[in-house]
Amino acid sequence: MNHPENHNLSDAQNELYEWIKSYIRDFNHSPSIRQMMQAMGLRSPAPIQSRLKHLQQKGFISWQEGKARTLQIVDEVLGGVPIMGSVAAGGLIETYSDVNENLDFSEILKKKNIFALTVNGDSMIDACIADGDMVLMEKITDSYSLRNGTIVSAMVPGLGTTLKYFSKKNGKIFLEAANPLYEPIELNLDEVIIQGKLLAVWRRV
Amino acid sequence: MNHPENHNLSDAQNELYEWIKSYIRDFNHSPSIRQMMQAMGLRSPAPIQSRLKHLQQKGFISWQEGKARTLQIVDEVLGGVPIMGSVAAGGLIETYSDVNENLDFSEILKKKNIFALTVNGDSMIDACIADGDMVLMEKITDSYSLRNGTIVSAMVPGLGTTLKYFSKKNGKIFLEAANPLYEPIELNLDEVIIQGKLLAVWRRV
DNA sequence: TGTATTAGAGTACATTTGTTTTATTTTTGA
DNA sequence: TCAAAAATAAAACAAATGTACTCTAATACA
Numbered sequence: 001m002n003h004p005e006n007h008n009l010s011d012a013q014n015e016l017y018e019w020i021k022s023y024i025r026d027f028n029h030s031p032s033i034r035q036m037m038q039a040m041g042l043r044s045p046a047p048i049q050s051r052l053k054h055l056q057q058k059g060f061i062s063w064q065e066g067k068a069r070t071l072q073i074v075d076e077v078l079g080g081v082p083i084m085g086s087v088a089a090g091g092l093i094e095t096y097s098d099v100n101e102n103l104d105f106s107e108i109l110k111k112k113n114i115f116a117l118t119v120n121g122d123s124m125i126d127a128c129i130a131d132g133d134m135v136l137m138e139k140i141t142d143s144y145s146l147r148n149g150t151i152v153s154a155m156v157p158g159l160g161t162t163l164k165y166f167s168k169k170n171g172k173i174f175l176e177a178a179n180p181l182y183e184p185i186e187l188n189l190d191e192v193i194i195q196g197k198l199l200a201v202w203r204r205v
Numbered sequence: 206m207n208h209p210e211n212h213n214l215s216d217a218q219n220e221l222y223e224w225i226k227s228y229i230r231d232f233n234h235s236p237s238i239r240q241m242m243q244a245m246g247l248r249s250p251a252p253i254q255s256r257l258k259h260l261q262q263k264g265f266i267s268w269q270e271g272k273a274r275t276l277q278i279v280d281e282v283l284g285g286v287p288i289m290g291s292v293a294a295g296g297l298i299e300t301y302s303d304v305n306e307n308l309d310f311s312e313i314l315k316k317k318n319i320f321a322l323t324v325n326g327d328s329m330i331d332a333c334i335a336d337g338d339m340v341l342m343e344k345i346t347d348s349y350s351l352r353n354g355t356i357v358s359a360m361v362p363g364l365g366t367t368l369k370y371f372s373k374k375n376g377k378i379f380l381e382a383a384n385p386l387y388e389p390i391e392l393n394l395d396e397v398i399i400q401g402k403l404l405a406v407w408r409r410v
Numbered sequence: 411t412g413t414a415t416t417a418g419a420g421t422a423c424a425t426t427t428g429t430t431t432t433a434t435t436t437t438t439g440a
Numbered sequence: 441t442c443a444a445a446a447a448t449a450a451a452a453c454a455a456a457t458g459t460a461c462t463c464t465a466a467t468a469c470a
Contacts, residue, residue, distance in 0.1 A: 248418085248419060249421090251419070251420085252418050273425095273426060
């Protein structure tokens with residue numbers, strides 16, 4: 001589907017390839033050659049090895065030689081969703097292109113210093129962050145490297161935590177909402193702890 | 206971290222548990238017992254077996270008996286991000302709670318009939334879908350089950366594809382933007398193909 | 411202190427599993 | 441049609457691997 005050379009696969013190779021992918025999806029580990037053999041209705045491991053070799057040569061799979069169940073789908077991005085193109089949200093001008101990319105969550109999910117927060121309220125609505133959204137934040141250790149205009153989750157001891165635009169000027173920290181109904185907050189450096197900066201927004205409908 | 210009974214683990218068990226998790230993160234497959242043995246600086250597989258048994262009894266891991274490298278982290282949600290609580294976006298009222306949940310992408314990623322689109326334009330801005338956002342769509346086979354008010358990607362043959370609110374009334378289909386600048390589109394049933402309905406919105410910052 | 415419990419080392423074994431080899435069958439292509 | 445290539449079956453092998461067992465050392469506990 002998402003592999004450019006998928007058409008180079010023979011039927012048998014493609015069937016095996018698809019089966020392996022679905023097995024890994026279901027069990028979270030690679031099948032053994034004899035399992036593949038059985039699934040393909042064969043009574044010998046040799047054909048499977050041959051197909052695996054071809055799949056490997058064509059760049060579809062890889063494994064650690066001699067190690068059991070180490071097979072891996074090469075370009076199956078963990079948490080990838082095929083991107084079918086772009087869509088107009090301003091008129092009927094664009095159409096699906098056959099861009100074969102993947103929306104890749106794994107990149108962000110591999111980071112260890114990220115966490116998620118549920119958004120309460122609408123103070124960031126003009127930044128398109130709505131009530132109920134999940135925000136993925138990256139933990140901040142030093143707020144010195146933060147650029148003005150970054151969206152951060154900031155904790156003011158004794159008051160609580162909030163999601164705001166961050167800026168720093170003349171030794172003061174300003175926390176600004178993306179909603180004119182809310183007033184900016186001005187704080188001294190030691191009155192606020194910046195906990196994380198915004199990496200991504202996620203909204204289930 | 207995200208397991209409620211993590212404190213029930215001995216140091217040795219916890220060290221092994223963390224090592225296994227990082228190994229699986231790195232290699233996408235389970236380590237073998239002898240690899241664990243080596244990583245823990247042991248010269249016998251017996252201690253590893255004992256620790257694995259304890260980890261299993263406490264519900265941290267599972268595996269298929271007798272099968273190589275089938276070990277699995279039980280509550281490690283594929284594509285999970287720890288949810289640290291909620292954050293106020295409307296004032297300083299909320300604080301991190303120690304909710305130990307996971308933002309779970311795997312649920313949606315397991316579906317086979319989903320695809321992603323890049324959003325162009327601002328016609329859905331009032332629905333908090335901005336230019337450049339990725340929308341995750343679920344393929345629609347029959348538009349009859351669609352509820353009015355659903356956001357869909359619709360293709361009007363000869364014109365293109367667009368992201369709009371869907372509604373149906375008196376045998377007509379209406380596609381409405383979430384932006385007063387855009388006029389609703391009225392179409393006959395056979396003039397439009399509904400390709401997918403909105404499942405989620407993803408925005409990298 | 412002495413005993414019970416646990417952890418670890420060492421060893422051994424059976425199964426799983428990747429790999430190789432050879433012969434046979436099927437498919438392919440000229 | 442016929443020869444070459446590929447696929448498959450069958451068997452065997454060796455390495456990897458999970459598991460079980462015994463013995464020793466460390467630890468906990470009363």
